[in-house]
Amino acid sequence: MGNDGAGTAGGSAQREYERRRANDEAKLRAEWGRFGGIAVALSNEKQSTRAWASGANGERIVGARLDAMASETVRVLHDRRIPGSRANIDHVVVTPAGVWVVDAKRYKDQRPALVAEGGILRRRIEKLVVGRRDQTKLVDGVLGQVARVSSVVGDQVPVRGMLCFVEADWPLFGGSFAVRGVDVVWPKKMVAGIGRAVGVGVDVTAVSNCLRRAFHAA
Structure with missing residues (x-):
């Protein structure tokens, strides 16, 4: 399938979750002494720790969708x-149409939305809002990753960013949009968008090998 050495979706996030959980438990055991086991059993997991497990799960869901696309002409890292x-x-997809940098996010039951300010007489500013919170920093992060990938593959290879939200509160109709050139989608829409892109003659093998060398598996 052309996916050897592709890395493990959510692997580093899962390891970080396990590291944090172990540290949290060790602190509780040290604080409570011989009652440490009981304290661990009765304590709720920290939200900051649990977020890593949620993120890893989101990456695995998106990764599985992308792996199902993998072939000799679609390489997934x-x-x-x-x-x-x-x-x-999180994920890089190489096809004859170009490269996609995909950042997986799991915001359960929260709705992503595009908010635009200004226009006509003022400079238009696009923001990503998830639920009621401004999460434009996620777009900035993807754009930074796109720039890094572009610097490796060169100007002749199109590189596009995607934010893929898992288990979000998407509307029944429509819903996907772009913020500053970054597509904001759900897994099925992500697959459809990549799959229908028109090829421009990208050498999939050469580009994917180049990216493997530049960005090692975490």
């Missing part, structure tokens, strides 16, 4: 380290 950074790229 997961969980790639960004050199010189603690961040990673």
